Amino acid sequence: MNRKINQERLRQESFDVCIIGAGASGAGAALDAALRGYRVALIDRGDFASETSSRSTKLIHGGVRYLEQAIKKLDLAQLRQVSHGLAERRTVIRNAPHLAHPLAILTPVFSWFEGLYMTIGLTLYDLIAGHDSLPKGSWLNRAEALAKSPMLTGQMHSAVLYYDGQFNDARYALALAHSASEAGAAVVNYTAVTGFTQESGRLKTAIVQDQLTSETSEIRARIFLNCTGPYADSVRLLANSAAEERIRPSKGVHIVLPRETLASDYAILIPKTADGRVVFAIPFGDKVFVGTTDNDYENLNQEPILEPDEVDYLLETVKPYLANAPHRSDIQAGFGGIRPLIVSSRADTKTLLRDHEVEYDPESGLLSLLGGKWTTYRVMAQDAIDRVAELLSKPVRSSTETHYLVGGENYRFEDWQLVQTNYGLPADVCKHLMRTYGTRAQNVAKLAEQYPQLASKLTDSQPFLKAEIVYQVREEMAVTVRDVLARRWRLELSNWQLTAELAPKVAELMATELGWSEAHQAEQIRSYQQLLETFVKQAGLSFEQSVMAPI
Structure with a gap:
C-alpha cells in the first residue's frame, strides 16, 4: 500500500463508491466492493482501525450475554444476533487463520445449580453454532478446572468450559484494507472529510484534508458510504445538517495485567458483575486483558482512556474468581473504546442492540452503515455494498465469505x-x-x-x-x-x-x-x-x- 500513489489516485480518478472510515466495517466494505469490480476509494481521518476497531476485547463471538437476554425476554432479535455472530465466527477465523483462532474459556461457578444453568446456556450456544471447527464445551469439576487454569479460586464449585474465537483486531482490519488495496481499491489513511459538494441536492465530491500536510483536495464518487462507527453522526450532519442523530456512544475499557495473573491459555468469563455485564479475563500474547465496562460517553472529541473508578471496578470484579487478587500496582497498561450503539427508546446502553443498519438519506444520497460489532463486520459490509449495488444499478454478488485475507491463504x-x-x-x-x-x-x-x-x-x-x-x-x-x-x-x-x-x-x-x-x-x-x-x-x-x- 503506497500512500503517495494512492493519494494521486484519489485526486485523479472518479470512483463508484468512496468509503469513509477504515475500521472493521469500512475496510470490510472496501474489500467487498473491490472484489465485485467496483472502483473504490477507502479513507480514514486517522490510521486504519485507530479508533474502536483496535480496542475491542479481541473476541470473535456470538455473545453469551445476548443469548441469556434473548431467552429471558423471549427476544427474537437478540437470538438472531447471536446466530449471525456464531455463523460469522467460523468465517472470520477461516479467512485469516494467522490472526484469528479458537479460544477456550472457563466460567467458574459457585454452586451446583449455577453450574447447571451455565451448562444448559452454553450447550444451547454450541447448538446454535452448529457444526464448525471449534470444540464443544463441557462441565468440569473443581480439580479439572484448576488443572487447566491453576490461578482460579479454590472457592469455586466447578467451571463450565466453552469455546469462542480470539483475534488481533487492529491487524485484522489492516489485513482487510491491505486486501482491498490488492483488489484495486485506492486506500489512504490520515485523510479527513471536512465537507461535501453537492449537485442537484446529491453529494458529488468529498472535500478532504491530509492530516499530515494539511493539504486539501476533492474525491469524486457516485456514492459515499459512511462507516465511521461512533462518529457516524458527524459525517451524516456534514451531508445533511437536518439529519437526526442516530448513534448513542458507549465507552468500554480494559486493564492489562501480567500473564502470570492467569498462568494459563484459558480465558475466564465472569458472568455476574455489579452492573449486569459480563467481564472477561483473556490471555493475549504475554499479558492478560480484563474488561469491559459499559458507560455512556459524550465527548467524542477526546480519546477514551482508562480512569481510576474503571480500574477499581474491574479489579473488584475479577477478585472473587482468582486465588491471588491482582492489585493496581500490577496494571501495566489499559485501553478504552467506544461502541457505536444505535439510538433506541431503551434507556440503558447495556440493553441496546448492537445489530446493524444500512441507512439511506434521500436528501443527500449518503449511505451510512450504523451499529454492529466486529464479529459480524463481513455481513455488515455485504449488506452495505448490496445497497451500493442497487444504487449503481450494477448488481454483483459478494464473494468475501471465502476470500482469504493478505497472509491467510495456505497458512500453516x-x-x-x-x-x-x-x-x-x-x-x-x-x-x-x-x-x-x-x-x-x-x-x-x-x-x-x-x-x-x-x-x-x-x-x-x-x-x-x-x-x-x-x-x-x-x-x-x-x-x-x-x-x-x-x-x-x-x-x-x-x-x-x-x-x-x-x-x-x-x-x-x-x-x-x-x-x-x-x-x-x-x-x-x-x-x-x-x-x-x-x-x-x-x-x-x-x-x-x-x-x-x-x-
Whole structure:
C-alpha cells in the first residue's frame, strides 16, 4: 500500500463508491466492493482501525450475554444476533487463520445449580453454532478446572468450559484494507472529510484534508458510504445538517495485567458483575486483558482512556474468581473504546442492540452503515455494498465469505520452522512473524537478509525485528510511531513503559525510511511519550520510573 500513489489516485480518478472510515466495517466494505469490480476509494481521518476497531476485547463471538437476554425476554432479535455472530465466527477465523483462532474459556461457578444453568446456556450456544471447527464445551469439576487454569479460586464449585474465537483486531482490519488495496481499491489513511459538494441536492465530491500536510483536495464518487462507527453522526450532519442523530456512544475499557495473573491459555468469563455485564479475563500474547465496562460517553472529541473508578471496578470484579487478587500496582497498561450503539427508546446502553443498519438519506444520497460489532463486520459490509449495488444499478454478488485475507491463504503456523531454516532468525522471532504476517512472514525475513542491520531485535524482551518497521512503512502504510507500536505491533495496549522506551528506536528507523527531519523525529517521540504519560496519570497509576524516556 503506497500512500503517495494512492493519494494521486484519489485526486485523479472518479470512483463508484468512496468509503469513509477504515475500521472493521469500512475496510470490510472496501474489500467487498473491490472484489465485485467496483472502483473504490477507502479513507480514514486517522490510521486504519485507530479508533474502536483496535480496542475491542479481541473476541470473535456470538455473545453469551445476548443469548441469556434473548431467552429471558423471549427476544427474537437478540437470538438472531447471536446466530449471525456464531455463523460469522467460523468465517472470520477461516479467512485469516494467522490472526484469528479458537479460544477456550472457563466460567467458574459457585454452586451446583449455577453450574447447571451455565451448562444448559452454553450447550444451547454450541447448538446454535452448529457444526464448525471449534470444540464443544463441557462441565468440569473443581480439580479439572484448576488443572487447566491453576490461578482460579479454590472457592469455586466447578467451571463450565466453552469455546469462542480470539483475534488481533487492529491487524485484522489492516489485513482487510491491505486486501482491498490488492483488489484495486485506492486506500489512504490520515485523510479527513471536512465537507461535501453537492449537485442537484446529491453529494458529488468529498472535500478532504491530509492530516499530515494539511493539504486539501476533492474525491469524486457516485456514492459515499459512511462507516465511521461512533462518529457516524458527524459525517451524516456534514451531508445533511437536518439529519437526526442516530448513534448513542458507549465507552468500554480494559486493564492489562501480567500473564502470570492467569498462568494459563484459558480465558475466564465472569458472568455476574455489579452492573449486569459480563467481564472477561483473556490471555493475549504475554499479558492478560480484563474488561469491559459499559458507560455512556459524550465527548467524542477526546480519546477514551482508562480512569481510576474503571480500574477499581474491574479489579473488584475479577477478585472473587482468582486465588491471588491482582492489585493496581500490577496494571501495566489499559485501553478504552467506544461502541457505536444505535439510538433506541431503551434507556440503558447495556440493553441496546448492537445489530446493524444500512441507512439511506434521500436528501443527500449518503449511505451510512450504523451499529454492529466486529464479529459480524463481513455481513455488515455485504449488506452495505448490496445497497451500493442497487444504487449503481450494477448488481454483483459478494464473494468475501471465502476470500482469504493478505497472509491467510495456505497458512500453516508450523512454517515458522522454514523461516528459521531459510533465514537463520531466532525461533521466537519466526513464530511472531508467522502470527503477525502469515504467509507474508518471509517477505519481512527477506528484508532482514537484504539489510543485515535490520536483522536484530528491537529489544531483548520482545520478538520484534527491526526489519518489521521498514516493512510496515513500505507495505502497510505506517506513517507515525504510534502506527507501529499501537497497531502494527500491539505493544501500546500491553505495556506503556516499554512502549515509551522503544519509541525513540522506532522513530529513528522510520525517519530514515520516510526522510523525516531531526525536528519531526523528535516531535514524534515527544508527543507520543507525553500521550503515554497522560494515560498513566489519568488512570491514577504510577510506575517505578516515569513513562517518559529521555529523548
